[in-house]
Each structure stands twice: as C-alpha cells, then as structure tokens.
Amino acid sequence: MDNNQFIFNKFVTGKNFLGRASEVKVFQNLVEQGENVAIFEPPKAGKTSFIMNAFYNMSISGVNFTPVICSLLSVRSRAQLALRFGSAVLSAFGKTHGEHSANVNRYLSDTHLVFDPEAFVFGGDILSANWDIDDDDLKAVFMLPYRLSKDKASKAVIVFEEFQNINFSEDPDSICGLLYRIFDTLEEDFRGKCAYVFTGSEVNAMKDIFTQRKLFYRRVSTLHLKPLNARDIIDHAVKCFLSSGKVLDRELMLGVCRLLKCNIYYINHFCFICDALSKGYIMETTLKEALEALIAIYEPGFIATMNSLTNFQMSLLRAIIDGHDKFSSSDVINRYGLNSSANVRRLKDALCKKEIITFDESDNPQFLDPLFEYWTRRFYFKLAE
Numbered sequence: 001m002d003n004n005q006f007i008f009n010k011f012v013t014g015k016n017f018l019g020r021a022s023e024v025k026v027f028q029n030l031v032e033q034g035e036n037v038a039i040f041e042p043p044k045a046g047k048t049s050f051i052m053n054a055f056y057n058m059s060i061s062g063v064n065f066t067p068v069i070c071s072l073l074s075v076r077s078r079a080q081l082a083l084r085f086g087s088a089v090l091s092a093f094g095k096t097h098g099e100h101s102a103n104v105n106r107y108l109s110d111t112h113l114v115f116d117p118e119a120f121v122f123g124g125d126i127l128s129a130n131w132d133i134d135d136d137d138l139k140a141v142f143m144l145p146y147r148l149s150k151d152k153a154s155k156a157v158i159v160f161e162e163f164q165n166i167n168f169s170e171d172p173d174s175i176c177g178l179l180y181r182i183f184d185t186l187e188e189d190f191r192g193k194c195a196y197v198f199t200g201s202e203v204n205a206m207k208d209i210f211t212q213r214k215l216f217y218r219r220v221s222t223l224h225l226k227p228l229n230a231r232d233i234i235d236h237a238v239k240c241f242l243s244s245g246k247v248l249d250r251e252l253m254l255g256v257c258r259l260l261k262c263n264i265y266y267i268n269h270f271c272f273i274c275d276a277l278s279k280g281y282i283m284e285t286t287l288k289e290a291l292e293a294l295i296a297i298y299e300p301g302f303i304a305t306m307n308s309l310t311n312f313q314m315s316l317l318r319a320i321i322d323g324h325d326k327f328s329s330s331d332v333i334n335r336y337g338l339n340s341s342a343n344v345r346r347l348k349d350a351l352c353k354k355e356i357i358t359f360d361e362s363d364n365p366q367f368l369d370p371l372f373e374y375w376t377r378r379f380y381f382k383l384a385e
Helices: 021-033 047-060 077-092 098-109 117-123 136-151 161-168 174-183 203-212 230-242 250-259 262-279 284-307 310-323 331-338 341-353 370-380
Strands: 037-040 066-072 113-115 127-129 157-163 193-199 358-359 365-367
Touching: 021 037, 021 157, 021 193, 021 230, 037 047, 037 161, 037 174, 037 203, 047 066, 047 157, 047 174, 047 193, 047 250, 066 077, 066 127, 066 174, 077 113, 077 127, 077 157, 098 113, 098 117, 113 117, 113 136, 113 358, 136 157, 136 174, 136 193, 161 174, 161 193, 161 203, 203 341, 230 250, 230 262, 250 262, 250 284, 262 284, 284 370, 310 341, 310 370, 365 370
Parallel strands: 037 193, 066 157, 157 193
Antiparallel strands: 113 127, 358 365
C-alpha cells in the first residue's frame, strides 16, 4: 500500500486534488488579470492545496508568472515584514549573489534596505536594514514585485500566508493603509503586472480586516472555498483502498464525511489510520478504532483550548452545542447563567477571538473545527451522539 494515497501532511495538486474546480477557475482568472484576492478558511481547510493547484494549472497552460510565497507566521514588526517580504520577492526573481546585489541596487537603492551577502550565504536571507524602516522603505518593498514583473515580463503572484498576523506589528492599520494606497493609486504601467493573495487561518481576524473594517475596500476580492462534495471524497477513499485490495463500505464512509463535515485534512488522516489498521474488508469496528486514534492525537490541543475558557465562555459554548442561536433571550440567559445580553455580546466576541466559532451572515454560530466540535459534544460535555 502506498501510504501517500491519503495525503494530509502536505499540499496536493493534480489528481490528488479534489473538487473546487469552479473556484480554482475563478481564482486563476482573478490573479491572471492582476486582481488581488483574500482567502480565509480554518486551519487545514485546503487553502495551500487550492492555490498550488491553481498555480499547477497555470503552469501547464503556459501562463508566464512568478509565484512568491511569504509567510507572516513569525512576523511581529514592520521591520521583519519588510525584510521577510523583500527577501521573498528577490529570491523568486533571482538566484545568484550577483543577481540579488544588482536587483537591490536597482530597485531599493533609495531605501534603508541593503543586500546582505553574509546572511545570504549562511541563512538564505537577502536583505538587512542599515537604519529604522520607515513608510518609504515599506512602500518600496510593496512596489518591488510590480517593478520586477514589469522588467522581467513575468507576472508576480504574491501569496501572504497567515496575513492576520499583521495585527502583531506596531501599527497594522498603517501598514494595511499603505498597501491599500498602492493598490488604489497604481500607475497604468504597473496595472495587471502583479496580484496579491492574502490567506489566513484565523477566520475571524481575517474577517475583521477584510469585511468588517474593510481596510482593502474594493481593492481585494474575497473568495470563499465551498465544502467538498461528500460523493467526491467517498469516491476518492474507495478508489484508494481498492488499489491496495481493501474494501470500504460507502455508507460507512458517508457517516465519516458527515461527522467530520467533509474536512479533507481530517478525512485523509482518518483514512491513513484506517489503512494501517486494516486488511481486506474495512469493518465498522476499524472505523471506530481509527476515530479513537484520531481524537487521541488532537485531544491535548482540544483540552488546552477548553482550559483557556472562562466559566461564562464555557456556558455560551454549551448553549451553542445544544443548538441555541438566540443567546440574548431571557430563557437562554437564565438557563445557562449568561448574566445579561451585554455579557452575551462580550462572550461571543471572546469565542470569536479565540477562533473557536464564527458567525455567518445570519448571525448563526458555526464551529471552525469539526473534530473539536465532535470532541466537545461527545467527550467534554458527554452528550449522546
């Protein structure tokens, strides 16, 4: 059995990528036209696979583009942002010491950013700062992919991973405002030369930036990834098991899809465990054992999350588990000891900031992690399935 048939530890492209064909086409059309896009989905929802599959399709169809991947996971300041992003762009458009030196001298000569040959040799970093980073430096860095794209005749597609971490910097609104003004006042020569893609796994934090405060109003299109189709997931799982001589009942797999709400990361991890536990026909007992193993892997993180909640926050979470959505009604407030409607609003905000739940356009609560939702219901509150 090739264990790589159920891939959950890295992104996938081509035949291993399931569904979302229409969203991929929309995304490709936007970035090929130089439009900026924001994608915010929970962790392991398939954002990277989605983008990389679009890049794969663009490559095989002959689109001339240069991808630039820049993670903000550990970025906590505007200086780190400028150095990390500038180095990522320069690395995508050049390979050698000489190319990097020439590009820095040409495009960043009027900034406090300099080529650092020692850092490049020993760590791969290209830029260092010889003074405090100011707005002009940051603007030059944000404009860098446009200028390189124009001169190199290759469209830059910038992917900011974990963009919500911009909130950890000294003045995130100022940084976003600077980038917005670049989008809003872009000279004609640079239009269509570059597309920025903002991704984030903290859904509520990204919503705050792009849909509530609208820091990039009308300059960034928000693209939502629809849940995968259960039939596609079942077909994939059955086919993979059959290739190694194993049989999986489709109805049993449908139950798995419903429990995990078609989260392909969890389902691939689940099937990976099933494969290790089974020979021949995959029995229901095997699925139960695999689910127990899956929960055991993630349970420490779930426990830590619950331990971080106050008693009031725990009570509101229980109300959500019980299916309530009118939290400010006197009946719900009294039943769950929520104190007041004002306190309910604070509790909702707190659970959103902890990225446990989110609220849809109709203000209905939704858990961001399906396995956490199941564990909370079944093992924490010990409610019947």
